[in-house]
Amino acid sequence: MGKEKLKKTLQQKQDTGQNLFVPYIMAGDGGLDILEERITFLQECGASAVELGIPFSDPVADGPTIQEAGIRALEQGVSLSMVLDHLSSFKEKRSIPVILMTYFNPILIYGPERFANACDQAGVDGVIIPDLPLEEQHTINGFLNEKDIAFIQLAAMTSPDERLSELAGKSEGFLYAVSVIGTTGVRATHNEKVKGFLEKLKEYSNVPVLAGFGVSNAAQARELSNAGDGVIVGSRIVDLLHQGETETVKQLIQESTQPKVKL
Numbered sequence: 631m632g633k634e635k636l637k638k639t640l641q642q643k644q645d646t647g648q649n650l651f652v653p654y655i656m657a658g659d660g661g662l663d664i665l666e667e668r669i670t671f672l673q674e675c676g677a678s679a680v681e682l683g684i685p686f687s688d689p690v691a692d693g694p695t696i697q698e699a700g701i702r703a704l705e706q707g708v709s710l711s712m713v714l715d716h717l718s719s720f721k722e723k724r725s726i727p728v729i730l731m732t733y734f735n736p737i738l739i740y741g742p743e744r745f746a747n748a749c750d751q752a753g754v755d756g757v758i759i760p761d762l763p764l765e766e767q768h769t770i771n772g773f774l775n776e777k778d779i780a781f782i783q784l785a786a787m788t789s790p791d792e793r794l795s796e797l798a799g800k801s802e803g804f805l806y807a808v809s810v811i812g813t814t815g816v817r818a819t820h821n822e823k824v825k826g827f828l829e830k831l832k833e834y835s836n837v838p839v840l841a842g843f844g845v846s847n848a849a850q851a852r853e854l855s856n857a858g859d860g861v862i863v864g865s866r867i868v869d870l871l872h873q874g875e876t877e878t879v880k881q882l883i884q885e886s887t888q889p890k891v892k893l
């Protein structure tokens with residue numbers, strides 16, 4: 631469980647030459663009852679891990695698609711503790727690593743130590759807390775460490791090199807390279823600086839570097855995976871699942887992860 635499971639799973643995928651692919655879904659979008667089915671489906675599609683968002687009323691980094699999914703989940707009354715309870719109910723049945731993505735406020739209300747313990751109980755392997763900067767992470771770091779839960783850091787293109795190198799050094803499981811300036815959401819193209827950004831992060835990092843924000847198709851995913859190690863796809867996946875287009879999700883994951891062809 632935890633850090634080790636995440637590390638091993640990603641390593642195994644990379645050993646077969648695959649690009650890594652982490653889909654993001656919003657917990658409770660479509661009701662909590664379908665969460666198990668969705669995670670199992672993504673596992674079967676060949677996803678490397680699942681990033682599971684906790685709905686929150688003030689999601690500052692989220693673009694419109696993720697915000698709307700959050701509203702749908704909040705309307706169903708879904709909360710952090712309900713998601714954790716639900717995850718523990720089928721933890722033995724899944725093999726795919728689960729990463730919780732939550733803003734800090736719900737953790738603060740729940741209690742950081744209680745949160746780490748509940749994540750452990752629920753079989754959560756890693757966490758992403760986008761609004762908790764390095765300087766504030768001591769409030770929860772020790773508790774996560776004790777339970778062997780990976781703390782994934784976000785690296786932004788606007789950060790100076792020293793900061794990037796520090797984030798890369800501290801990130802566990804993988805490093806999340808935020809590949810646009812702005813909020814989450816589908817974009818047609820990426821800035822030409824992204825490639826250099828990913829290559830730089832790869833030099834700083836001992837863990838895989840995954841590019842997220844604005845990735846919506848397999849061509850983009852493969853291009854970014856050539857510079858880094860893989861991608862995280864949120865808005866496109868959330869949208870497709872909401873429309874019931876599971877076959878397209880499957881294709882997207884399979885085409886994005888295809889083993890790299892050596893020319």
Ligand SMILES: O=P(O)(O)OC[C@@H](O)[C@@H](O)c1c[nH]c2ccccc12
Nearest residue numbers: 654691760814815843844863864865
């Ligand atoms: O939706 P996109 O552009 O594909 O980006 C991934 C993103 O949605 C997911 O990782 C995420 C959702 N909310 C976040 C908040 C901060 C960082 C990351 C996230």
